[in-house]
Amino acid sequence: MTVPAASVPFRLSAAQLGLITANFLMWGGFFAVIPLVTVHFVDGLGWAASSVGLVLGVRQLTQQGLTVFGGAWADSLGPKPLILGGCLIRTLGFGWMGFADTLPVLLAASVLAGLGGGLFDAPKSAAIAAVTASEHRARMFSLTSISGNLGMVTGPLIGAALIGLGFRTAALAAGSVYLVACAVLAATLPHIRPARTVGSGLAGLKTAALDRRFRRFTLVLVGYFLLSTQLNVAVTLKAVTLAGPGATGPLYGLSAGLSVLLQYPLLRFVERRVRTRAALVAAVLTVGLSLGLMGFAVTFPQLLACVALYSLGTMLVYPTQQTLTARLAPPGLTGSYFGFSAISLGLGGAVGNLLGGVLMDAGERAGLPLLPWLTLMGVGVLTALGLRWALREVPRREEAEAGRA
Known part of the structure; x- marks a missing residue:
């Protein structure tokens, strides 16, 4: 992947702004719905807490397991198609959670959401490294982390407001946030063609x-x-x-x-x-x-x-x-x-x-x-x-x- 020249002052490009914005949306969408899963299925529907713990654990294991391979695929395909595909899959996973009424359905939806995260997680970091000069990467990763923290703060507030309209509405809204992130990156992130590396x-x-x-x-x-x-x-x-x-x-x-x-x-x-x-x-x-x-x-x-x-x-x-x-x-x-x-x-x-x-x-x-x-x-x-x-x-x-x- 190409790295910009090292002598350029640190000014955010359209690709970098797009990655920061998309990261905010991804974290905000995640924290808008995930805390509500326990509230809805345990407090609202009376499911066992262990069942919901299993669902959340399966999602994390799925995402972390696939992240290892998502990074490798980014070296072959470039990060952009994987990030966009991951956003679309997570949209489907979160949206499907809103219609889950049995444990197997909720598990399947959480696996789908985890697959989406596993596809975009490491490629997003690879994209940040690719569009940022080496001496500016720490600052760029810091700004990305700040945008994630902003999403972590605002997401639960939005989720709490949406839960009054029902969990299904909250899940669909959180899923649609990933569509917005997908659109932002489709417009701003270049297709970084990987170098042909042995x-x-x-x-x-x-x-x-x-x-x-x-x-x-x-x-x-x-x-x-x-x-x-x-x-x-x-x-x-x-x-x-x-x-x-x-x-x-x-x-x-x-x-x-x-x-x-x-x-x-x-x-x-x-x-x-x-x-x-x-x-x-x-x-x-x-x-x-x-x-x-x-x-x-x-x-x-x-x-x-x-x-x-x-x-x-x-x-x-x-x-x-x-x-x-x-x-x-x-x-x-x-x-x-x-x-x-x-x-x-x-x-x-x-x-x-x-x-x-x-x-x-x-x-x-x-x-x-x-x-x-x-x-x-x-x-x-x-x-x-x-x-x-x-x-x-x-x-x-x-x-x-x-x-x-």
């Missing part, structure tokens, strides 16, 4: 898996994604214990709001002073230490202060991780590398959701409330040390560019 396509996944540096990087990041899921598990449980069920609104609002306000200026401040590798290690260490401090929080405001520190770490991880992934990928295999990197999110997310609850239960049974938090802090410290080891051979951007020339 080993592209599915063989690119093998190249990524055999790349010792990248394999280490991906596997060590499992530890970070284990920690990043704790906002939904351990942190939420502690917030509800301290302040009741209404605590989830301020909790998620603070996390997403700080990302929207601070992510870009914080990244600009850090990238002028710290190497990308060191910034990623420090960010992961910050996340781990903030989780450790949460064990000592005895009031909800104290917990929110720890969540603010946690958010400062997480908002730096995404753009630096994506930038390093693009830097490590050989020419023509960017999609395969982004696809392979989804393994860390899939494994870390799955283990983190399970481990967070297990640790909280174990701490309560043993009368050791600090146990889960100190354990998570230990995981953070080990992950930061592991990243320092895994990234020691990763070249600086200038060296990487010289090696590609």
Whole structure:
């Protein structure tokens, strides 16, 4: 895939604006309907919570599993057709959820929605890397992350307003948002023709898996994604214990709001002073230490202060991780590398959701409330040390560019 010349100042092109806008729409559409699935089927229709948990888990597994291959296909076909196709398939999946009245139908609809996400996830990252000069990628990934956080904030508000008109209306509206995203990218994103590279396509996944540096990087990041899921598990449980069920609104609002306000200026401040590798290690260490401090929080405001520190770490991880992934990928295999990197999110997310609850239960049974938090802090410290080891051979951007020339 072609990369723009490195000397151009950072000004957003139509393709970059289209990707940022589409990302906002995708996240907004997702969070407009997914939180309502539990409300509608458990509270409204009286289904078992475990059934809905199965549905949501199947969707995530489907999406993460296909993401690995979606990135490889982007190296063969170009990212645009996969992103557009994924948006259309997700529209059908979310729309079908609105008509589901049995568990098999809802499962089928969630699988379809997961297939759509798996098709556009890694190709979207590959497209961002392709239309952005290497020295501007961290900023572009940061802006994309900010647009996703805006969608995460506005999506549930829109969903809450639409649920008054019925779940079917909300599901159809959320699905149609992906049609709008599809139209935006069809108009703004060029068809990036992949370079004819030996080993592209599915063989690119093998190249990524055999790349010792990248394999280490991906596997060590499992530890970070284990920690990043704790906002939904351990942190939420502690917030509800301290302040009741209404605590989830301020909790998620603070996390997403700080990302929207601070992510870009914080990244600009850090990238002028710290190497990308060191910034990623420090960010992961910050996340781990903030989780450790949460064990000592005895009031909800104290917990929110720890969540603010946690958010400062997480908002730096995404753009630096994506930038390093693009830097490590050989020419023509960017999609395969982004696809392979989804393994860390899939494994870390799955283990983190399970481990967070297990640790909280174990701490309560043993009368050791600090146990889960100190354990998570230990995981953070080990992950930061592991990243320092895994990234020691990763070249600086200038060296990487010289090696590609």
